[in-house]
Amino acid sequence: MKQGRAGEHRRLCLIQLKVAKRGDPMHQRSFAPYLFILPAFVLYALFVGLPVAQVFAYSLFAWDSGTIKGFAGLANYVRLFNDRVFWVALGHNAIWVVLTLTFPVAVGLFLAAILADSGPNIRRIASAVYFIPRTIPLVVAGIIWGWIYNPLFGLLNWILRSVGLGRFAGGWLADPDSALLSLNVVGAWTFFGFCVVIYLSAIQSIDPALQESAQVDGASWWQRFTRITTPMLNRTTLFLGLYASIEAMRFFDLVWVTTGGGPGYATEILTTQIYKSFFLVGDFGYASALSVVLLVIVLTIGTSAFLWLRER
Amino acid sequence: MTERPRWLHACILLLLAAYALAPVYLVILASFRSEGDLFAAPLSLPFPPDLSHYHKVWIEGGFGRFFLNSLFMSAGSTAIVILLAPAAGFAFAKLEFRGREALFGFFLVGLVVPAPSVIVALYGNLQLVGLIDTQIGVVVPQAALLLPFAIFMMRTVMQDVPNELLEAGKIDGVNAFQAFVRIALPVVRPGLGSLALIVFLFSWQEYLLPLVVIQTETLKPLTVAAATLQGRYGVDYAGIAAAGIIAFTPLVVLFLVMQRTFVRGLTAGAVK
Numbered sequence: 001m002k003q004g005r006a007g008e009h010r011r012l013c014l015i016q017l018k019v020a021k022r023g024d025p026m027h028q029r030s031f032a033p034y035l036f037i038l039p040a041f042v043l044y045a046l047f048v049g050l051p052v053a054q055v056f057a058y059s060l061f062a063w064d065s066g067t068i069k070g071f072a073g074l075a076n077y078v079r080l081f082n083d084r085v086f087w088v089a090l091g092h093n094a095i096w097v098v099l100t101l102t103f104p105v106a107v108g109l110f111l112a113a114i115l116a117d118s119g120p121n122i123r124r125i126a127s128a129v130y131f132i133p134r135t136i137p138l139v140v141a142g143i144i145w146g147w148i149y150n151p152l153f154g155l156l157n158w159i160l161r162s163v164g165l166g167r168f169a170g171g172w173l174a175d176p177d178s179a180l181l182s183l184n185v186v187g188a189w190t191f192f193g194f195c196v197v198i199y200l201s202a203i204q205s206i207d208p209a210l211q212e213s214a215q216v217d218g219a220s221w222w223q224r225f226t227r228i229t230t231p232m233l234n235r236t237t238l239f240l241g242l243y244a245s246i247e248a249m250r251f252f253d254l255v256w257v258t259t260g261g262g263p264g265y266a267t268e269i270l271t272t273q274i275y276k277s278f279f280l281v282g283d284f285g286y287a288s289a290l291s292v293v294l295l296v297i298v299l300t301i302g303t304s305a306f307l308w309l310r311e312r
Numbered sequence: 313m314t315e316r317p318r319w320l321h322a323c324i325l326l327l328l329a330a331y332a333l334a335p336v337y338l339v340i341l342a343s344f345r346s347e348g349d350l351f352a353a354p355l356s357l358p359f360p361p362d363l364s365h366y367h368k369v370w371i372e373g374g375f376g377r378f379f380l381n382s383l384f385m386s387a388g389s390t391a392i393v394i395l396l397a398p399a400a401g402f403a404f405a406k407l408e409f410r411g412r413e414a415l416f417g418f419f420l421v422g423l424v425v426p427a428p429s430v431i432v433a434l435y436g437n438l439q440l441v442g443l444i445d446t447q448i449g450v451v452v453p454q455a456a457l458l459l460p461f462a463i464f465m466m467r468t469v470m471q472d473v474p475n476e477l478l479e480a481g482k483i484d485g486v487n488a489f490q491a492f493v494r495i496a497l498p499v500v501r502p503g504l505g506s507l508a509l510i511v512f513l514f515s516w517q518e519y520l521l522p523l524v525v526i527q528t529e530t531l532k533p534l535t536v537a538a539a540t541l542q543g544r545y546g547v548d549y550a551g552i553a554a555a556g557i558i559a560f561t562p563l564v565v566l567f568l569v570m571q572r573t574f575v576r577g578l579t580a581g582a583v584k
Contacts (some may be wrong), residue, residue, distance in 0.1 A: 032407070032487070032488045032489070033403045033407040033408070033409035033412075033488070034403075034409065035489075036399040036400060036402060036403035036407065036488075036492070037399070037400045037403050037404075037415060039395075039396045039399070039400075040396040040397060040399070040400040040419075040459055040463060041400075041415070043392070043396065043452070043455065043456045043459065044419065044422060044456050044459045044460070046456070047434065047437075047452060047453045047456035047457070048422050048425055048430065048456050048457060048459075048460075049418075049422075050433070050437070051430035051432075051433035051434045051437065052425060052429075052430055052433075054432075054433035054436075054437075055429065055430060055432055055433050058432060058433060066436075107328065110324070111324070111325065111328060114321045114324065114325060115325075117321075118321075118325075122325075124571070126325055126329065127575075128567075128568060128571055129329050129332050129333060130328065130329070130332050131567065132332060132333070132336065132564055132567070132568075133332055133335075133336075135513060135560065135563040135564050135566075135567045136336075136560040136563070136564070137516065137517040137519065137534075137535050137538075137559060137560060137563070138517065138519065139517075139519045139535045139536075139538055139539050139559075140535070140538055140556045140559050140560050141335075142539075143538060143539070143542050143552060143556055144335050144336075144338070144339050144556060145335060146542075147549065147552075148335060148338065155338055189331065189332070189335070192328070193332060194578070197575055197578060197579070198578065198579060201575065201579040202579075221317045222317075246424050249426070250424075250426030250427075250428060250429070252427075252428050252519075252520055253519040253520065253535075256519075256520075256539075257519075257539045257542065270428075271426065271428040271429075274428050274429070274431070274432070275428065275431075275520075278431065278432050278435075279524070284432055284436075287432045288432050288433075291428070291429040291430070291431075291432055292429075294426060294428070294429045295425065295426075295429050298424040298425070298426060298429075299421065299424060301424070302421075302423065302424040306420070
């Protein structure tokens with residue numbers, strides 16, 4: 001109601017302005033707004049838009065160490081379809097999406113709900129502590145954790161041995177069976193604090209009267225968490241899910257500095273495969289086809305989530 | 313509130329705090345440990361603390377140089393974004409023009425574009441214009457890749473500028489450009505601070521772009537240098553730890569000092 005009235009007021013003002021100030025520079029508005037956007041547009045079009053278009057075009061050609069050898073049609077895509085490594089990499093990205101959606105996002109929600117009930121000091125300190133790993137560059141995080149996981153003198157095996165659980169000591173990143181999961185623990189380490197911060201600020205915008213009336217009705221903390229807090233945060237969960245999925249499709253640094261996609265192909269992902277085909281093999285066409293697949297996936301995730309968010 | 317969740321909650325909070333901090337603690341300890349007791353007990357306090365690793369990495373390892381490179385490149389990308397994004401955000405939030413939705417959609421697409429997916433073409437383009445192996449060749453594409461997020465955030469922030477203020481300005485005969493500079497910018501100054509912080513953080517953390525673009529050793533930023541160090545001195549763990557600390561301390565300090573500004577920025581892009 002209030003908004004309606006403000007809108008009405010604004011419209012009246014605009015009409016008055018139009019009548020009163022016909023020669024006003026703001027109303028020679030044919031191109032002024034475009035000038036505001038132009039510099040950003042040029043930079044973005046040159047360094048993001050153009051390369052995206054080029055990658056689509058490159059993928060249709062056969063390349064040899066950086067030069068075009070001829071039109072290849074969909075040959076790069078046919079090859080990709082039959083490339084076992086590509087499917088393995090894609091599968092790892094999919095696993096990464098699922099793992100990221102479950103552990104860090106769920107933990108973030110739970111921690112934020114606990115912190116919302118805590119005092120302001122605990123809330124501020126705890127969310128800072130959880131967020132610290134996010135400020136550490138993934139390259140450095142990879143180096144630190146690569147060291148924790150070191151089979152010979154890494155901290156993890158050392159702790160396991162010193163508490164008598166030596167039989168659980170393992171190769172971690174060096175073992176194909178545990179490498180991806182071990183890396184995901186590092187990914188979660190850098191991400192869960194971000195989820196806490198986002199959830200916490202969303203929880204604080206929920207009407208506290210809801211919680212209070214539930215408490216008066218004798219609802220336990222867990223009941224309030226599952227029946228009030230969680231459903232009220234649907235949009236935030238959707239946002240974090242979208243963000244996490246896209247990050248899970250496009251992360252690179254962490255894998256590249258720790259395992260480089262190995263051992264074997266145990267931690268190969270789309271981005272490492274792109275990097276290898278591009279830099280190590282010099283096959284621009286194949287690297288571009290892989291890039292196109294990656295772009296199509298993230299754009300599909302992004303668009304569907306955007307449309308879904310707008311509908312609600 | 314019943315008694316049971318209270319201590320349970322405290323335990324959970326502490327457990328995850330340990331998860332967050334233990335690796336950081338470990339690296340700090342390792343960076344001060346003398347070679348003698350490096351393999352003794354990873355969690356014991358190094359005594360006396362050995363500062364020589366920092367000296368070695370900073371002077372001989374060239375990390376003083378890499379630090380300045382990171383600083384220059386991150387500041388450069390931040391400056392470009394801060395110059396371009398607020399104006400675009402203002403136009404998308406407050407001005408009316410044909411094609412506004414389509415143009416905004418064009419920028420939105422960039423929110424999801426992964427740097428690795430454009431690197432194939434970007435590399436060739438940078439080579440063509442002579443920007444390969446220069447810091448500008450990292451700074452400019454980095455800014456461009458961060459623009460969609462920055463514009464999205466700035467639009468959200470600019471929407472909070474009261475229309476009454478802008479209309480009052482119009483009555484005084486202020487044009488769109490003056491309205492942006494004199495009315496909108498002062499109102500959103502906290503938002504500009506948040507944007508600058510986040511863009512600086514992201515630029516400092518970037519690895520792939522400088523890895524691909526820069527070959528000359530003395531032009532590299534900390535992220536690339538730290539990763540190279542890992543390969544080169546495979547066994548010098550104290551040195552690598554010191555290098556890691558040099559690479560992330562500025563960001564951690566910046567975040568802790570300006571936590572509120574930071575969080576406001578993150579949520580401005582997210583919650584709406």
